[in-house]
Amino acid sequence: MAYPSTDYKEDEIQMARFAKALSHPARIAIVKLLASMDTCFCGEIVDVLPIAQATVSQHLKELKESGLIQGSIEPPKIRYCIEPENWKKAQKLFTDFWDQSYQLKVNSNLV
Amino acid sequence: MAYPSTDYKEDEIQMARFAKALSHPARIAIVKLLASMDTCFCGEIVDVLPIAQATVSQHLKELKESGLIQGSIEPPKIRYCIEPENWKKAQKLFTDFWDQSYQLKVNSNLV
DNA sequence: CAAATTTATCGTATATTTGCGATAAACAAT
DNA sequence: ATTGTTTATCGCAAATATACGATAAATTTG
Numbered sequence: 001m002a003y004p005s006t007d008y009k010e011d012e013i014q015m016a017r018f019a020k021a022l023s024h025p026a027r028i029a030i031v032k033l034l035a036s037m038d039t040c041f042c043g044e045i046v047d048v049l050p051i052a053q054a055t056v057s058q059h060l061k062e063l064k065e066s067g068l069i070q071g072s073i074e075p076p077k078i079r080y081c082i083e084p085e086n087w088k089k090a091q092k093l094f095t096d097f098w099d100q101s102y103q104l105k106v107n108s109n110l111v
Numbered sequence: 112m113a114y115p116s117t118d119y120k121e122d123e124i125q126m127a128r129f130a131k132a133l134s135h136p137a138r139i140a141i142v143k144l145l146a147s148m149d150t151c152f153c154g155e156i157v158d159v160l161p162i163a164q165a166t167v168s169q170h171l172k173e174l175k176e177s178g179l180i181q182g183s184i185e186p187p188k189i190r191y192c193i194e195p196e197n198w199k200k201a202q203k204l205f206t207d208f209w210d211q212s213y214q215l216k217v218n219s220n221l222v
Numbered sequence: 223c224a225a226a227t228t229t230a231t232c233g234t235a236t237a238t239t240t241g242c243g244a245t246a247a248a249c250a251a252t
Numbered sequence: 253a254t255t256g257t258t259t260a261t262c263g264c265a266a267a268t269a270t271a272c273g274a275t276a277a278a279t280t281t282g
Contacts, residue, residue, distance in 0.1 A: 003270080007161030008136035012143070016136045023131035024240085025119035028208075032123070035212040042259060050118035055241050057260055062239095075249050076258045082212070091209045097139075098202045101146040101193070114240080135270085153229060166271050168230055173269090186279045187228045 011093065018090040021066035026051060026059050031082070034069060039081040042071075122204065129201040132177030137162060137170050142193070145180060150192040153182070 022028055026049055033045060046056045060080065063069045067086035071078045119127075133139055137160055144156060157167045171191065174180045178197035182189045 003136060003162075008140060012136045012139040016134055016139050019130045019139075020134035023127055023134045025114060025123045025127045026240095028123040028127050028130075029119060032208075032211075043257095046259090051114075051240095052242055053259075054243075054261085058240080061260080073248090076256095078259060087212065091212070094205050094209060097143075098205060100143075101198065101202070137270095154227095157229090162270095163272055164229075165231085165273075169270080172230080182229095184278090187226095189229060 014089070015093045015097065017066060018068065018093065021063055021068055024059065026056070027063055030056075030059060030063060031068060034080060034082050039079050041074075041077045041079055043077065045080070125200070126204045126208065128177060129179065129204065132174055132179055135170065137167070138174055141167075141170060141174060142179060145191060145193050150190050152185075152188045152190055154188065156191070 022031070029049060030045055033048060034040065037044075042056070042060065045060070046053050049056055051059075060069070060071070064071060067083055068090060069080055070083040071080045073079075133142070140160060141156055144159060145151065148155075153167070153171065156171070157164050160167055171180070171182070175182065178194055179201060180191055181194040182191045184190075
């Protein structure tokens with residue numbers, strides 16, 4: 001039951017996609033970890049999170065599919081890191097989104 | 112199958128909650144509309160979106176439950192607007208989140 | 223009071239998400 | 253070649269999300 005993609009603006013669809021990738025605490029924790037550590041191995045992520053290895057792998061897959069992170073094989077491990085291009089795109093989408101509402105923020109302080 | 116909330120940081124849970132509220136193009140479109148128009152009636156939102164009235168109502172409910180918007184009754188209509196306090200909270204969570212990764216952004220330009 | 227307007231809710235169908243154990247796949251080390 | 257290490261994938265169960273038509277609820281208008 002996918003939404004009709006032609007009916008929304010491309011930016012809204014892309015931002016929703018990124019938001020969805022960040023819509024679970026485990027995935028927030030993962031990208032925060034990657035942003036702070038630059039890179040790290042899958043195993044380190046599994047050690048930090050309170051969920052099973054299979055579930056972590058699934059979250060990593062979703063983050064990869066959103067474009068926010070990438071993995072590279074270093075046998076027998078896999079090194080994960082932020083995908084800089086899409087990360088910047090997401091950063092811009094969200095920054096613009098909140099910036100656009102700055103006027104609102106100011107007004108609300110006056111009420 | 113809810114995640115064990117004690118195992119994640121409160122900020123991560125709250126940010127995931129906001130991200131989830133923004134994880135659908137219709138809801139992005141709604142909050143953008145509200146942010147740009149200050150307030151508007153439910154009917155205007157229904158007119159703008161490519162989905163049925165019942166579905167819009169459901170999205171509005173989710174946004175209300177996330178705290179990002181609020182509605183006030185003006186019979187027979189309902190006036191919706193951004194909820195300033197939670198909006199600011201969300202704004203800060205996301206701003207801090209992306210700011211924290213600024214170093215990453217700079218590095219990626221050097222690679 | 224009856225009719226119209228506006229929005230929420232109910233019921234239902236389908237799809238997606240979340241989680242885990244078990245297992246496979248890829249490779250290193252012995 | 254067998255064993256160990258690491259990570260992805262499969263299969264399944266349960267929960268949640270998405271969408272809509274039909275209908276209820278609340279209030280205004282005639």
